[in-house]
Amino acid sequence: MTILATVAATADPVAARSQMGLSLAWHIILACFGVGLPGLVLFAEWRGIRTGDPVYRLLARRWARALGLLFAVGAVSGTILSIEMGVLWSGLMSRWGQVIGLPFAIEGIAFFIEAIFLGIYLYGWDRLSPRVHLAAGVPIFAAGIASAFFVVCANAWMNAPAGYTIVHGRLVGVDPLAAMFNAATGPETVHMILAALMVTGFGTASVYGVAMLRGRRDRYHRLGMLIPLTGGALLTVPQIVAGDWAARMVATDQPTKLAAMEGLSRTTRGAPESIGGWYSGGQLHWALRIPDGLSMLARLNPHASIQGLDATPAADRPPLVTLVHLSFDTMVGIGFGLLALGLWLALWWWRRQDFPGSRWFLRAVAVSGVATVVAMELGWITTEVGRQPWIVYRVMKVANAVNPEPGIQYGFWAVVAIYAILTVVTIAVLRHLTRAVPVPTEPQDADVESYQVT
């Protein structure tokens, strides 16, 4: 215990948390496209092979080129996370590394499969027969989803630790499968995989939405918008169900986090659902309240009692309740906004077999990409900040997990500088990719074949 006390005294958890938060928040956007984009590319390639249509074939190639760039940047921005697990969270990893290790080890294999087949797929475009090439792309998509599942398993364990035995402070037994399939695994993994696919869907669609607002209404741009938009919109419905599942899991297993998400200061019977507002002085101000709403949503019973923040000792409560509450509300709000966008499209398609002609629809599509990314990030803020001060819920505090070596705040500033450059350059290069070889109004086979994927 003396070692832990020293650690807590000298460590710099704020710098470490900022560095980890920045690296994760940045990487996860790339990771979402790494999971989702292979699905879009494969769909377009498959349609292209089936129909011979140059528009599908050109979409497949151009999306593949973006995938190559995003995957490369995602692969390396993911590596720093593995290193940071030890460099920043040595206390966490030296104690719990083995308990959460199995999903990471399997994820390592999945990531291998992704990287190997991505190399084959991108660079083998003109070396393999179309069918073999298409087949070589399938493992990328499957392994990407598997990677997301296994990584989120490890995060789920931090929220719902299970599968270990401690005797006299020593870790004596581990059940790796019980640790991996903990109470949070189901809802968290499903919620995140759907989020990754939605970020790709709405994110890609928004690029074409912007192009349409600028006057490109040809078939290439229509399909470029409609394919990913339809995919994203269809997933919005199961995502809302998964979100409800996740929130109910939080209500059962992490009542303090739920209280922070709702800004609920006192344990309440028939608790209202609070939307918006500001938490200070132990109260939520200016919120819109739906009577009994929270009890209904969390317990399916309008009179159910919901635990408030006051049930948890002050030292064990998350410090930034307003941030958690507003992040959660905004995420949910964006989710329903995306649902509305999907319904708008569905209604028009049903009545007129076309997407809404209104510029407001295109504006909404153009914004939906950024909005989806924001919602995904806010979801992570909700779950990570809402778990504070714990790194492993009710087992280890962040302050005891951090590397006690002096100077780690300088690492944070180095990471800030590198990521600032990387953000600017990635956006600039992606813009360059869309413009360097302009899309012809009516793409021909020659336009497809001359477009270099790598």
Add this chain to the structure above:
Amino acid sequence: MTLANVLAVIMWVGVTAYALFGGADFGAGFWDLVAGRAEAGAARRTLIEHSIGPVWEANHVWLIFILVVMWTGFPGLFGAVASTLWIPLTVAALGVIGRGSAFAFRKSVTARWQRRAFGAAFAASSVITPFFLGAAAGGVAAGRVPPGVGQGNAVTSWWNPVSVLTGALAVIVCAYLAAVYLTADARRTGDARLVGQFRACALGAGAVAGLIAAVGLAVLHAEAPTLAHGLANRALPLVVVSGVAGLAALIVLFLRRFLIARTAAAVAVGAVVWAWALAEYPYLLAGRLTIAAAAATHSVLLATSISLLAGAVLLIPSLTWLYVIFQREPRRNVAAPERTPAGG
């Protein structure tokens, strides 16, 4: 063999693979750095880009594999190494980001100044990363990482004679491997000048690597006597194998038998990696933390070993396909091999 030893061997296979494959990709960046001005170095840079383009991401995963196996199988080792050596590991991580993204960016842009800027970032980080990873390894080898979280000196653990030497050795060994591999790739392009250039690079780098390794043995004798003792006794056969293979590689390179040279060079480097492990065995942290003491619980070792061995059944054929496919000539010549910068 205990289960802990099995996982230690798996981890060391990862270290070897990362050195031989990932190392060569860093080495390619080294030659990109010294390829000279844009026009003069264009052919060499194009070959480098073609050779590492399809494979570097897969090769890079070995690093993640090593880290994950370490924290799962030997969590105390991971905590000790990562906390004490946080400076070189953070720099190496930033180097990894710079290398990978700059390489991907360079292929995607056309303006000459942009290609130059990304090329410089790619090449510089290809030197920085192996240096700091090598220095970190040297710190472990020299016994400067004590067990426990953050118990070592954050600076002298990697800034000491052994670390500087292993860092430099890592850079030159990467360059050597890359030059040997690239010589064989250059032959397939049929460009005799390119072959000659990389052959000269390989011979030069091989000689320098041998020299640094020899000096290194003397430094180890003074700075890390236990490791030196292990290398001179139990691990001596592997040290001899490395020396013989290294010399053989230089001879067959000279004789222009480039494919044999690849194997010999890989054996020479791989033998050093295993000699280090054998010299330290059964310790992970010299004289202080054994494999058995650092190992995770039995159930974790078992589950991880089974998962990784099952994974190997998927990985080995996939990796083989990846390497074989790009050693063959293209089936259809839609993508002309001589690309304009815009095609990259």
